[in-house]
Amino acid sequence: MGLKEKIFAKSLYVFHVSSGSCNNCDIEFIDCLTPRYDVERLGITLVGSIKHADVMLCTGSANRLTIPRIKILYEQMPKPGYVVVWGACGSSRGMFKDSYNTGQPLDEILPVDVYIPGCPPRPEAVIDGFVKLKEKIRSKGKAK
Amino acid sequence: MSHKAHIPIGPYHPLQEEPEFYKLVVEGEKVVDVDVRIGYNHRGIEKISESKSYDQSIFIVERICGICSSSHPIACAQAVEDISGIEVPERALYIRSICQELERIHSHLLWLGLAAHFIGYNTVFMWAWKYREPICDIFETVTGNRQNYAMHKVGGVRRDIEKEHIPYILNRLNDFTKQLNMLKGAVLDDPVLHERLKGVGILTKEDAIDYAALGPTARASGVDIDARRDHPYAVYDRVKWNVVTRGEGDVFAKTVVRILEMFESVSIIRQCLDKMPEGPIDSKPKDIPPGEGIGQIEAPRGECFHYIKSDGTNSPVRHKIRAPTYMNFPTFRETVIGETVSDATIILAAIDPCYCCTERMLIVGPDNKTAMDMNDLVRLSQEKTQRIKDRYNNRILGA
Amino acid sequence: MNIDTILGDLTGRFGSKILNVNRRSSKRAYIDIYPKDIEEIVRYVFKERGFRFDTASAVDDFDALEILYHFSYDASGITISFRALLKDKQDPHIDTITGITRSAWWIEREMHELFGIEFNGNNDLRPLLLPDDWPKGVYPLRKDFIPPKRDSRKA
Numbered sequence: 001m002g003l004k005e006k007i008f009a010k011s012l013y014v015f016h017v018s019s020g021s022c023n024n025c026d027i028e029f030i031d032c033l034t035p036r037y038d039v040e041r042l043g044i045t046l047v048g049s050i051k052h053a054d055v056m057l058c059t060g061s062a063n064r065l066t067i068p069r070i071k072i073l074y075e076q077m078p079k080p081g082y083v084v085v086w087g088a089c090g091s092s093r094g095m096f097k098d099s100y101n102t103g104q105p106l107d108e109i110l111p112v113d114v115y116i117p118g119c120p121p122r123p124e125a126v127i128d129g130f131v132k133l134k135e136k137i138r139s140k141g142k143a144k
Numbered sequence: 145m146s147h148k149a150h151i152p153i154g155p156y157h158p159l160q161e162e163p164e165f166y167k168l169v170v171e172g173e174k175v176v177d178v179d180v181r182i183g184y185n186h187r188g189i190e191k192i193s194e195s196k197s198y199d200q201s202i203f204i205v206e207r208i209c210g211i212c213s214s215s216h217p218i219a220c221a222q223a224v225e226d227i228s229g230i231e232v233p234e235r236a237l238y239i240r241s242i243c244q245e246l247e248r249i250h251s252h253l254l255w256l257g258l259a260a261h262f263i264g265y266n267t268v269f270m271w272a273w274k275y276r277e278p279i280c281d282i283f284e285t286v287t288g289n290r291q292n293y294a295m296h297k298v299g300g301v302r303r304d305i306e307k308e309h310i311p312y313i314l315n316r317l318n319d320f321t322k323q324l325n326m327l328k329g330a331v332l333d334d335p336v337l338h339e340r341l342k343g344v345g346i347l348t349k350e351d352a353i354d355y356a357a358l359g360p361t362a363r364a365s366g367v368d369i370d371a372r373r374d375h376p377y378a379v380y381d382r383v384k385w386n387v388v389t390r391g392e393g394d395v396f397a398k399t400v401v402r403i404l405e406m407f408e409s410v411s412i413i414r415q416c417l418d419k420m421p422e423g424p425i426d427s428k429p430k431d432i433p434p435g436e437g438i439g440q441i442e443a444p445r446g447e448c449f450h451y452i453k454s455d456g457t458n459s460p461v462r463h464k465i466r467a468p469t470y471m472n473f474p475t476f477r478e479t480v481i482g483e484t485v486s487d488a489t490i491i492l493a494a495i496d497p498c499y500c501c502t503e504r505m506l507i508v509g510p511d512n513k514t515a516m517d518m519n520d521l522v523r524l525s526q527e528k529t530q531r532i533k534d535r536y537n538n539r540i541l542g543a
Numbered sequence: 544m545n546i547d548t549i550l551g552d553l554t555g556r557f558g559s560k561i562l563n564v565n566r567r568s569s570k571r572a573y574i575d576i577y578p579k580d581i582e583e584i585v586r587y588v589f590k591e592r593g594f595r596f597d598t599a600s601a602v603d604d605f606d607a608l609e610i611l612y613h614f615s616y617d618a619s620g621i622t623i624s625f626r627a628l629l630k631d632k633q634d635p636h637i638d639t640i641t642g643i644t645r646s647a648w649w650i651e652r653e654m655h656e657l658f659g660i661e662f663n664g665n666n667d668l669r670p671l672l673l674p675d676d677w678p679k680g681v682y683p684l685r686k687d688f689i690p691p692k693r694d695s696r697k698a
Contacts, residue, residue: 020185024210024291027254034273064674065184095204098195099188100683100690101673120210120291186672191684226571356596356646369595374617375570438571438613438622440597451600451613451624464600471646 008054008080009134011043015053015077019070019106020063024120025087029057037123044130055082055133058110061089061096064103074110084133085112086126088119173484178477193463198224198298198432201463205450208465210291211254214247215443216465217296219450222377224298226437227454230429236300238420241378243287243295244441245409245416249320250279251444251496252402256327259399259493263340264526268330275323278316285309300426310417317410324410328403336533341396345479345491348393355475358468359446360401361495365393371442383415395494402496432456445469445496469497486524546572546621552592553623557584570621573611578627581612582638588614588623589644596646597622601658603686604628608635608658629660639665657684 018026032039033046047053050073058070074083085106088094096102106112113136116129169177189208193201205216218240225232232240257272280290286305287293295301305313331337347357352365362369370387372380388404390397434456441448446468453462472495480491544552546569553574554561560583562575576584588594597613608629615622629635639662640647651662652671659682662668670677682688 018184020187022185022207022210024207024213027210028291031273031277034277035270036274036277060185061187063184063186065186095207096187096189096192098690099192100688101186101188119207122290183670183672183674188683188690191690353595354645356644369617375615375620375622435567436573438624440615440622447597449597449613451598451611453602462600462602464598466598466600466650470598470649474645474648 005137005140009137012054012130012133013047013052014044014055014057015047015050016057017059017070017073019058019060019066019090020102021060021087021089025059025090028120028123029059029086029126032123032126037127039127039130042127042130050076051078053077053081055084056110057084057086058106059086059090061093061099061102062104062106062109064101067103067109070106071109082113082133082137083110084114084116084129086116087121088117091115091117094119168480168485168488170485175480175483175485175488178480180473180476190463190465193460195459197458198460201460202297203294205465206292206294208467211251212247212443212445212448212467213292214243214295215441215448216450216467218244218378219439219441219448220452221296221298222439222441223437223450223452224432224454226439227435227452228429228432230299230427232300233424233427234421235304235423236425237378238416239301239305239425240296241380241383242305242413242416243293244378245412246279246282248409248444249406250276252406253279255402255493255496256331256399259490262489262493262522262525264529268327272327275320275327278320282313282316285312297426299429300424302426304425305420313417314414317413321407321410324406332400332403336529336536338396339532339536340529341399341490342392342394344395344487345483345494346393347475347479351475351478352393355478356471357446357475358471359442359444360398360405361446361472361475363387363389364397364401366391369447371440371447375440377441379416382419383412385412395490398494432458443468446472469495473497485521486528489521489525544616544619546570546619549616549621549623556587560584572621573624573626575626575628578629578637581625581627582640582643584625585612585640586643592616594623596644599647599650599654601654601660601684603658603684605686606632608632608660610637610654610660612640635660636663638663641665656682658682659685
């Protein structure tokens with residue numbers, strides 16, 4: 001495993017983006033930062049700007065107004081960067097797939113690394129998702 | 145001539161769960177105009193509902209907003225029950241009230257945490273969200289999920305509250321009351337907060353009536369409306385509780401109203417658990433006749449309004465949803481103009497905007513030159529609180 | 544005031560301008576009116592009688608558009624809905640009520656972009672919910688607009 005990947009996986013800076021969600025997933029993520037689940041002890045922290053982020057966390061069913069902005073945000077994220085998609089809406093638009101205001105699902109716009117399904121996913125599922133992301137990052141280092 | 149700068153807030157900030165964009169026009173330190181563009185959360189739910197059955201509509205409206213996921217289904221179910229005159233069993237009405245009040249507590253605690261973060265009280269933020277967890281545990285015990293409870297249906301509720309859960313719920317509520325007293329003291333007795341929040345973002349009673357403001361936003365301005373008392377539903381006319389109002393209309397008054405409402409909610413839940421009769425929880429309705437119906441309930445942010453028109457088939461012809469933030473949001477323009485930039489975030493937070501409920505909320509950041517972004521505005525707000533704290537400490541230490 | 548007093552007051556005041564009264568229950572009534580009288584009726588109900596404006600909902604009835612203005616009288620827990628039928632679906636018009644209450648600003652913008660209804664006297668009918676590049680003349684909530692059914696994996 002490369003040293004770079006080892007260090008990278010230990011501390012993930014996450015930038016959260018909502019592409020038109022009901023807010024449940026977003027609240028569950030902030031719940032993860034609060035004392036009961038406290039993902040900061042795992043090295044995960046929230047940042048205020050995409051330019052400081054390692055991971056872009058997307059929720060929501062990709063509303064038409066947000067799609068161009070999400071593309072711009074992804075381009076601004078410094079690479080290497082990872083994309084985690086959260087919730088049933090993020091994974092496949094969920095029950096909003098037939099709406100007139102939802103465009104493509106998020107994984108046709110962004111290269112998604114980890115899907116965390118659920119409506120909303122429990123904080124334990126979130127931690128599990130981030131563990132899978134760390135394994136993926138480390139295994140990328142091994143493949144080299 | 146004074147220089148006008150445009151400040152976009154948004155669209156993405158870690159603690160703004162949803163994207164929205166406000167364009168503030170400022171001259172020096174004062175806000176002179178604000179433009180709001182919403183539309184980022186518009187998912188076309190009203191149109192989707194027309195192609196689903198009534199049972200399926202309840203699941204869709206649950207996901208209009210994560211925080212009001214008990215309010216919208218009850219309003220939708222009541223609208224359908226209004227069309228057909230279905231009698232909901234007594235026990236189901238008590239269970240509906242209990243879910244509603246638990247939701248009110250967890251929503252107000254969530255608000256308290258976020259508002260505290262905006263003004264720099266991060267400890268209150270962490271504590272408020274930590275004390276929210278036992279309420280989520282109660283939900284999980286009763287309904288099976290922390291959010292999106294899938295508890296309500298047309299004609300009743302889907303799950304019962306078991307006898308063995310009731311002592312557990314009462315124990316949690318007892319612990320919670322102690323924690324709430326502590327939070328109340330920390331917030332309402334703090335002189336720095338008095339100075340920071342009093343007189344900020346005042347919404348007058350006349351404006352509150354003209355904009356048809358709802359919920360704690362209106363009650364803090366002296367408008368005495370509450371759908372639980374005015375349009376009684378579930379069992380609110382069978383238990384004793386008080387409507388909390390204040391007259392000042394500023395951010396501090398809104399905080400007081402929300403905190404005191406949590407105490408009322410705990411009292412309502414205790415009375416409901418005590419008085420709940422045995423019996424069925426579902427009247428199992430079969431057909432919905434043609435007609436139209438309205439459901440009005442008091443969500444944590446204000447009155448939630450659903451209108452359904454039926455033609456006798458299994459799907460609604462029209463399903464109109466009006467969430468409380470839709471009426472409260474335009475008051476932001478009224479309250480922020482004339483205030484300083486450092487107060488803009490807390491004034492916005494005080495109306496407790498549930499962006500997804502309004503089905504749009506987006507503050508568009510166009511190609512204007514960005515003088516400041518949301519991080520800067522939150523930082524300004526926190527710095528103002530620090531200045532007030534320092535002034536207060538100097539006074540106490542006898543400068 | 545109970546619902547019968549309110550309905551009696553309205554029919555007494557407006558006479559033939561009230562086309563039909565449907566008293567659904569002791570808390571609900573639906574009153575049919577002419578679109579041209581909406582401003583006068585809303586002014587009376589909101590300013591003089593102190594009703595609260597709940598919302599307005601437009602419905603596509605296939606051969607006409609109807610708008611329901613819902614008002615609540617909180618002191619008695621009564622909701623009255625005024626129904627105005629707009630028969631010309633190609634060019635539906637009605638007077639704005641934003642001059643009487645600012646609470647109608649957003650709902651008129653929403654009804655304009657989702658149904659295509661023009662509000663006479665309202666100069667601010669910018670889009671509220673839909674994207675800026677939404678095609679003109681396409682109104683999503685009308686019955687002739689059918690969103691495409693999609694495979695869950697394709698756009």
